[in-house]
Amino acid sequence: MEDKETRKQIELDHVVKVFKSGNTTVRALGGINLKIDQGEFLVLYGPSGCGKSTLLNTLIGIEKPTRGEVWINGTNLYTLKEDDRSEYRASKFGVVYQSQNWIKSLNSKENVALPLVARGVKFREAVDKAEKFMEELKISELLRQTPTQLSGGQQQKLGIARALISNPKIIFADEPTGNLDSKSSNIVIDFLMKINRDMKRTIILITHNPEYWDIGHRKIEMEDGKVIKDVKKNG
Amino acid sequence: MDKHFIFLFAIRNMTFRKLRAALTIIGMLIGISTIVFLVSFAFGLEKLVKNEISNGNAMQLIDVGTGNSQIVKLNGDAVARIKELSDVKAIESISNVAAMEKTVNKDKPLDLSFFVVSKGYLGLSGYSLKYGSDQSLQKGDGPFPVLINEGLLDELKIEGGQAAIGKRIYLDLIVPKQITGSEPVSLPDLEFEVVGIVDGNSASGVFMHKEFVADIPINNFSKLKVSTISVSNIEAVQKQIEGLGFKTEYVGETVKQVEQVFNLFKIILAGFGTIALVVAGLGMLNTLTISLLERTKEVALLKIIGVKSKDIRHIFLAEAITMGIFGGIIGVAFGYFLSRVTNKVIDAIAVNSGGDPATLFIFPFWFVALVLIFAITTGLLTGFYPAIRASKINPLDVIRYE
Ligand SMILES: Nc1ncnc2c1ncn2[C@@H]1O[C@H](COP(=O)(O)OP(=O)(O)OP(=O)(O)O)[C@@H](O)[C@H]1O
Numbered sequence: 039m040e041d042k043e044t045r046k047q048i049e050l051d052h053v054v055k056v057f058k059s060g061n062t063t064v065r066a067l068g069g070i071n072l073k074i075d076q077g078e079f080l081v082l083y084g085p086s087g088c089g090k091s092t093l094l095n096t097l098i099g100i101e102k103p104t105r106g107e108v109w110i111n112g113t114n115l116y117t118l119k120e121d122d123r124s125e126y127r128a129s130k131f132g133v134v135y136q137s138q139n140w141i142k143s144l145n146s147k148e149n150v151a152l153p154l155v156a157r158g159v160k161f162r163e164a165v166d167k168a169e170k171f172m173e174e175l176k177i178s179e180l181l182r183q184t185p186t187q188l189s190g191g192q193q194q195k196l197g198i199a200r201a202l203i204s205n206p207k208i209i210f211a212d213e214p215t216g217n218l219d220s221k222s223s224n225i226v227i228d229f230l231m232k233i234n235r236d237m238k239r240t241i242i243l244i245t246h247n248p249e250y251w252d253i254g255h256r257k258i259e260m261e262d263g264k265v266i267k268d269v270k271k272n273g
Numbered sequence: 274m275d276k277h278f279i280f281l282f283a284i285r286n287m288t289f290r291k292l293r294a295a296l297t298i299i300g301m302l303i304g305i306s307t308i309v310f311l312v313s314f315a316f317g318l319e320k321l322v323k324n325e326i327s328n329g330n331a332m333q334l335i336d337v338g339t340g341n342s343q344i345v346k347l348n349g350d351a352v353a354r355i356k357e358l359s360d361v362k363a364i365e366s367i368s369n370v371a372a373m374e375k376t377v378n379k380d381k382p383l384d385l386s387f388f389v390v391s392k393g394y395l396g397l398s399g400y401s402l403k404y405g406s407d408q409s410l411q412k413g414d415g416p417f418p419v420l421i422n423e424g425l426l427d428e429l430k431i432e433g434g435q436a437a438i439g440k441r442i443y444l445d446l447i448v449p450k451q452i453t454g455s456e457p458v459s460l461p462d463l464e465f466e467v468v469g470i471v472d473g474n475s476a477s478g479v480f481m482h483k484e485f486v487a488d489i490p491i492n493n494f495s496k497l498k499v500s501t502i503s504v505s506n507i508e509a510v511q512k513q514i515e516g517l518g519f520k521t522e523y524v525g526e527t528v529k530q531v532e533q534v535f536n537l538f539k540i541i542l543a544g545f546g547t548i549a550l551v552v553a554g555l556g557m558l559n560t561l562t563i564s565l566l567e568r569t570k571e572v573a574l575l576k577i578i579g580v581k582s583k584d585i586r587h588i589f590l591a592e593a594i595t596m597g598i599f600g601g602i603i604g605v606a607f608g609y610f611l612s613r614v615t616n617k618v619i620d621a622i623a624v625n626s627g628g629d630p631a632t633l634f635i636f637p638f639w640f641v642a643l644v645l646i647f648a649i650t651t652g653l654l655t656g657f658y659p660a661i662r663a664s665k666i667n668p669l670d671v672i673r674y675e
């Protein structure tokens with residue numbers, strides 16, 4: 039095992055993911071090597087089906103790679119048991135998808151509070167925290183409605199709040215603007231940039247929208263399960 | 274995960290789909306209230322029957338008789354021998370004498386039972402004095418003092434209650450040969466004074482104290498009642514008495530038989546209720562499974578957020594248990610309500626037709642507790658399958674097919 043200190047926040051070693059369904063096999067990830075620094079804003083893009091989502095799911099611990107290793111903060115993620123990975127996810131990661139899923143029987147702040155509850159925080163405490171946190175993010179106006187009554191853009195914001203509540207070190211966003219008009223998209227992206235800037239969170243953003251490819255510190259282009267371009271901005 | 278949240282979540286989910294939760298709980302309610310209603314009825318009936326058999330302190334008493342034997346005799350000697358047995362506390366006796374009343378209706382004389390009893394006999398047998406006094410059972414120069422059974426008042430055309438005290442009655446006694454020990458003796462036209470009225474549910478009759486029988490040849494007893502020092506050795510004493518050649522009866526045995534019959538009865542009734550409960554359980558399983566299918570996305574979300582499989586299982590189990598608890602409590606309450614109403618209605622009918630009100634339903638605490646545990650267990654059992662299925666949901670399957 040390598041020394042913890044020398045590792046980056048995220049490291050992928052020859053990660054391969056092969057899907058087999060019947061006779062067809064799909065090589066969704068063809069040996070990815072990647073190191074990501076803490077505090078980095080990384081934008082990931084590439085044609086549909088190139089393996090972006092698969093990569094992200096592998097990173098958050100819900101898609102076990104066929105081969106290779108995923109290291110997060112010096113932990114070899116897939117040597118953990120499933121429940122330990124859940125715990126790890128609850129404490130270290132925030133995840134935002136293209137469209138948000140909500141627990142329909144819970145209201146907005148309760149939904150935002152869920153990751154804290156998953157980590158073992160008392161429900162009341164978690165909800166209080168969620169309310170304060172939404173004030174901090176200046177989205178208190180979303181409290182008045184249940185999540186499903188909110189507009190797409192509002193739901194994305196609320197989803198980001200939920201991803202951030204447990205103070206995760208890394209935020210994964212898989213096409214968070216995929217369902218939004220350009221105005222709402224900009225608001226959401228600004229929101230992510232602000233979080234990266236002010237809170238120093240690592241952000242990994244997957245997006246099809248070329249407008250956003252250059253907003254981060256680094257952009258990675260994928261094709262056929264491989265990284266074909268990896269550009270770091272200076273400064 | 275916060276247990277408080279798990280249960281709050283369960284209740285939220287139930288209230289979120291009110292109608293469905295209500296229907297499921299009503300299913301439980303029907304099963305549980307059926308069990309409560311039927312089995313508490315069995316308990317009530319059992320108590321009534323047991324009371325009927327074993328009034329007074331019958332549970333501590335052995336009845337001693339001779340059976341059909343012509344050889345063994347229940348006489349003073351027998352009493353002395355039984356008294357010598359260890360653990361025997363007291364022996365009371367009764368001798369049956371035939372009596373005839375001719376004054377009330379001259380054309381049709383009235384046959385009645387006349388009992389000569391030892392002092393403690395009536396008390397041990399569960400008779401109680403309603404009017405008059407035992408203390409006045411003292412032989413003076415006048416007529417023999419007797420106690421008479423309430424049921425006899427009518428037949429003797431004596432006004433009931435306190436007014437009956439001091440009334441005179443005239444009887445012909447025929448002491449059978451079993452009692453005299455030799456030839457039957459007939460004693461016409463004896464005068465008696467009613468000094469007390471006893472209630473009691475067995476055959477109506479006249480009771481006289483043994484101390485006053487000097488004039489009447491009573492040498493044998495029809496029956497003895499033997500009480501023991503403690504209930505625990507009653508069966509040993511019973512064996513010893515039988516060893517002396519007597520026939521014995523112990524109400525406890527009858528009560529045990531009654532209990533056995535009723536236990537079977539209860540099991541059958543509970544069985545009916547259980548069938549209803551199983552049907553309710555299937556309804557609940559259906560509800561939970563449908564709700565699981567509807568909430569697959571929600572479960573996937575919880576998993577991605579980092580909720581452990583164990584907690585997801587607990588969330589679904591909590592929902593099932595909560596429904597079980599609600600169904601159980603409401604079911605017990607409803608079963609209780611139903612039986613109260615039924616009891617009231619039956620009482621009203623009974624009173625109308627001259628009967629007495631009775632407690633037909635009994636709810637032992639342990640039974641109610643057991644039913645609640647049963648309801649919660651049903652919830653738990655029906656919750657297992659959906660809970661395990663929920664915990665196995667792969668979040669990726671949900672994300673992928675958005
Ligand atoms: N569970 C699966 N079984 C079989 N094939 C799969 C599975 N998941 C993904 N794939 C395949 O793996 C490849 C990569 O899919 P992935 O979802 O990672 O693409 P993507 O880059 O996110 O595409 P998009 O931009 O459309 O979201 C695709 O060819 C897809 O069909």
Ligand SMILES: [Mg+2]
Pocket residue numbers: 090091092212
């Ligand atoms: Mg994708």
